[in-house]
Amino acid sequence: MSTRKKRSKKSRSERPTLKDLAEHLDLSTATISLVLNHSPVAAAIPEETQQRVFAAAREFGYRPNYIAVSLRSRRTNSIGVLVPEVSDPWAAEIVSGIESHLLASDYTYLLTSHRRSTPKLLRDDLELLTRRAVDGMILVATELHEPPLLPTVVISGHKRVKGLSNVVIDHDLAARLALAHLKELGHRRIALFRGQPGSSDTEDRSRAILAAAASLKIEIPPKLTLQLSGEEGDEVFAPNAAYQEGYAFGQKLLGRRVDFTALFAFDDASAIGAIRAFFDAGLRVPEDVSVIGFDDIQIAAFHNPRLTTVRQPLREMGRIAARVVLERINGSERSDGSFVVVEPELIVRDSTGPARGRESKKDAR
Amino acid sequence: MSTRKKRSKKSRSERPTLKDLAEHLDLSTATISLVLNHSPVAAAIPEETQQRVFAAAREFGYRPNYIAVSLRSRRTNSIGVLVPEVSDPWAAEIVSGIESHLLASDYTYLLTSHRRSTPKLLRDDLELLTRRAVDGMILVATELHEPPLLPTVVISGHKRVKGLSNVVIDHDLAARLALAHLKELGHRRIALFRGQPGSSDTEDRSRAILAAAASLKIEIPPKLTLQLSGEEGDEVFAPNAAYQEGYAFGQKLLGRRVDFTALFAFDDASAIGAIRAFFDAGLRVPEDVSVIGFDDIQIAAFHNPRLTTVRQPLREMGRIAARVVLERINGSERSDGSFVVVEPELIVRDSTGPARGRESKKDAR
DNA sequence: CTCACGTGCTAAATCGTTTTAGCGCATTTC
DNA sequence: GAAATGCGCTAAAACGATTTAGCACGTGAG
Numbered sequence: 001m002s003t004r005k006k007r008s009k010k011s012r013s014e015r016p017t018l019k020d021l022a023e024h025l026d027l028s029t030a031t032i033s034l035v036l037n038h039s040p041v042a043a044a045i046p047e048e049t050q051q052r053v054f055a056a057a058r059e060f061g062y063r064p065n066y067i068a069v070s071l072r073s074r075r076t077n078s079i080g081v082l083v084p085e086v087s088d089p090w091a092a093e094i095v096s097g098i099e100s101h102l103l104a105s106d107y108t109y110l111l112t113s114h115r116r117s118t119p120k121l122l123r124d125d126l127e128l129l130t131r132r133a134v135d136g137m138i139l140v141a142t143e144l145h146e147p148p149l150l151p152t153v154v155i156s157g158h159k160r161v162k163g164l165s166n167v168v169i170d171h172d173l174a175a176r177l178a179l180a181h182l183k184e185l186g187h188r189r190i191a192l193f194r195g196q197p198g199s200s201d202t203e204d205r206s207r208a209i210l211a212a213a214a215s216l217k218i219e220i221p222p223k224l225t226l227q228l229s230g231e232e233g234d235e236v237f238a239p240n241a242a243y244q245e246g247y248a249f250g251q252k253l254l255g256r257r258v259d260f261t262a263l264f265a266f267d268d269a270s271a272i273g274a275i276r277a278f279f280d281a282g283l284r285v286p287e288d289v290s291v292i293g294f295d296d297i298q299i300a301a302f303h304n305p306r307l308t309t310v311r312q313p314l315r316e317m318g319r320i321a322a323r324v325v326l327e328r329i330n331g332s333e334r335s336d337g338s339f340v341v342v343e344p345e346l347i348v349r350d351s352t353g354p355a356r357g358r359e360s361k362k363d364a365r
Numbered sequence: 366m367s368t369r370k371k372r373s374k375k376s377r378s379e380r381p382t383l384k385d386l387a388e389h390l391d392l393s394t395a396t397i398s399l400v401l402n403h404s405p406v407a408a409a410i411p412e413e414t415q416q417r418v419f420a421a422a423r424e425f426g427y428r429p430n431y432i433a434v435s436l437r438s439r440r441t442n443s444i445g446v447l448v449p450e451v452s453d454p455w456a457a458e459i460v461s462g463i464e465s466h467l468l469a470s471d472y473t474y475l476l477t478s479h480r481r482s483t484p485k486l487l488r489d490d491l492e493l494l495t496r497r498a499v500d501g502m503i504l505v506a507t508e509l510h511e512p513p514l515l516p517t518v519v520i521s522g523h524k525r526v527k528g529l530s531n532v533v534i535d536h537d538l539a540a541r542l543a544l545a546h547l548k549e550l551g552h553r554r555i556a557l558f559r560g561q562p563g564s565s566d567t568e569d570r571s572r573a574i575l576a577a578a579a580s581l582k583i584e585i586p587p588k589l590t591l592q593l594s595g596e597e598g599d600e601v602f603a604p605n606a607a608y609q610e611g612y613a614f615g616q617k618l619l620g621r622r623v624d625f626t627a628l629f630a631f632d633d634a635s636a637i638g639a640i641r642a643f644f645d646a647g648l649r650v651p652e653d654v655s656v657i658g659f660d661d662i663q664i665a666a667f668h669n670p671r672l673t674t675v676r677q678p679l680r681e682m683g684r685i686a687a688r689v690v691l692e693r694i695n696g697s698e699r700s701d702g703s704f705v706v707v708e709p710e711l712i713v714r715d716s717t718g719p720a721r722g723r724e725s726k727k728d729a730r
Numbered sequence: 731c732t733c734a735c736g737t738g739c740t741a742a743a744t745c746g747t748t749t750t751a752g753c754g755c756a757t758t759t760c
Numbered sequence: 761g762a763a764a765t766g767c768g769c770t771a772a773a774a775c776g777a778t779t780t781a782g783c784a785c786g787t788g789a790g
Binding site: 756 | 761762763764765766767768769770771772773774775776777778779780781782783784785786787788789790
């Protein structure tokens with residue numbers, strides 16, 4: 001019985017509290033807290049006492065209770081992160097970037113996926129994070145229509161909303177890079193996948209692409225423009241359906257029986273799905289159809305054919321968003337409502353090639 | 366000035382507290398808390414008062430402060446989730462499964478990646494989560510060597526540690542399925558990628574595969590067995606290096622100049638990387654080499670060639686782990702130290718085919 | 731008339747910190 | 761000798777909820 005460790009009263013393996021230390025050292029909790037936090041007030045406390053405090057804290061393995069600290073300080077050192085779907089490789093890379101910056105800054109994050117649900121459910125997600133008392137939020141490819149209550153950064157949003165910081169790619173440059181590349185290869189009639197209606201990149205990117213096409217005199221006819229999952233129109237977003245969707249729309253595109261020599265997909269996932277659909281229809285990529293993606297997710301360099309794509313620095317964008325949201329939380333108010341624009345980069349690999357001679361595509365099988 | 370909303374004192378948009386409600390209703394905070402939480406004690410409180418309380422709560426948009434509740438109740442309704450790397454598609458699918466169950470149960474989760482760091486740093490990760498006062502933990506492919514302090518579930522661990530629940534695949538069945546398939550196709554000399562030394566699946570899976578090979582009379586010679594990143598030996602884990610590693614080891618395998626007709630990769634990512642290495646060396650898959658993966662991550666069905674693989678129900682495993690950890694937290698103590706074994710499934714696609722005739726591989730280019 | 735019980739609440743402790751105001755004593759300053 | 765200053769600390773009030781013990785009043789029973 002008496003062979004028990006010290007602190008006989010609370011025999012269970014509960015972590016020691018300030019009060020425990022205080023009793024043991026015969027000091028008040030105030031003193032200990034002051035010393036441990038290196039408060040300026042503690043300057044008046046003699047070195048010897050301070051050492052006693054530190055020694056006891058070490059001996060007892062004292063760790064301040066995070067919840068109590070949060071209650072007092074009204075900060076949780078946590079950020080809410082909302083993505084369309086965690087298992088989407090595109091989102092996962094952004095999250096990885098967010099994570100690396102946050103953890104290095106002693107913040108944690110709560111992750112939730114809205115699965116591209118209705119605006120109403122989106123509000124529930126925000127509400128959830130707010131209730132959990134996050135200090136700020138990062139929204140990935142998610143539109144917000146009113147000013148946020150907390151410091152918030154949107155990655156790949158496009159609406160200018162008051163009080164919202166943004167991290168976006170330069171869509172105009174991206175469009176020009178991709179289309180100039182295709183034009184140089186001789187492509188003139190190009191099919192286009194627009195993004196899902198719920199995805200906030202959709203509008204900006206499409207607009208930029210059509211503008212660039214016009215200025216480069218490249219045709220992107222409406223009959224060759226498909227809106228991913230827009231036309232089927234149901235709201236349920238099966239997790240990880242990105243490739244599947246590209247596949248379905250690749251088939252749909254072929255079904256239109258309108259000639260094209262290249263496809264500018266909305267992202268790498270839909271590009272890869274479409275390539276599979278083309279293969280299954282007996283078409284070769286890039287010999288019969290060139291395909292260019294967007295994002296440069298990890299698989300792009302290993303797919304077969306290796307995917308030509310417009311690279312977004314996803315991890316970097318995540319890191320930037322994390323940095324900005326922390327800046328806003330910690331008072332450098334300047335970044336309010338700012339736009340950080342990152343540069344895309346054209347990565348030419350094997351899924352694009354010279355346009356085949358005219359009129360040989362239909363039933364190349 | 367007087368046109369301000371009600372609650373004139375705290376003019377800022379702070380959320381109302383119980384005290385605010387109490388003042389407004391001229392009741393004590395105790396009463397309101399009792400009513401709002403449908404405490405049995407509140408049975409004595411007349412219907413009319415209760416209605417007043419509910420009405421006021423609704424009108425003020427009252428939400429209990431999560432931090433305060435947590436401090437009092439000593440629960441945070443949050444789970445710590447530790448994965449090797451968020452952006453690994455394999456981990457991301459598991460996380461997606463975990464998430465769907467947790468959010469549906471009104472729990473949130475803190476996600477951290479250990480990036481396959483040293484055991485020492487792993488302790489830091491656990492320490493971080495513990496400090497953040499999670500109610501339980503889910504460890505993905507991460508070995509724990511001592512009994513955990515909190516309810517903990519490991520996915521794809523293999524050590525039997527007291528107090529730890531486990532969700533694992535039936536490795537023996539998995540090995541038999543894969544090797545029987547290869548044998549049927551005529552493969553007799555098979556190369557093998559073992560997992561990274563830090564990955565807890567490595568040992569069990571290798572053992573199962575060698576056992577199955579022996580019983581099926583298939584040769585897996587040491588010269589054809591490579592341990593991913595084990596031999597290079599550095600500890601730093603570049604985010605998302607999974608494909609890259611498969612590529613490097615695919616090259617390494619070819620460099621050994623030992624004949625083989627099939628590769629059993631450690632996972633789909635390393636399979637895809639190796640396929641690319643084979644292509645780059647002028648080999649065709651499956652005509653020259655068959656490749657079988659493990660996991661069935663989303664890309665597997667869309668890769669070219671479509672990947673034959675041993676499917677793990679990743680999302681399901683995540684959901685199970687979440688369910689088990691919540692059960693343990695909420696007192697159904699039975700699941701302590703349990704093993705949940707899930708079944709693998711062989712998915713035959715296009716990356717495996719009949720073994721080519723003997724002695725034609727070397728420099729098939 | 732006294733006691734018991736039911737009704738409708740509330741006071742106060744508690745969770746574990748942080749932080750401000752200030753106490754009691756000793757020493758220095760003029 | 762009085763006033764000021766410095767030293768080394770602490771009391772106590774927050775932060776915002778939950779929960780136990782019990783108060784005050786009214787009614788009915790014996």
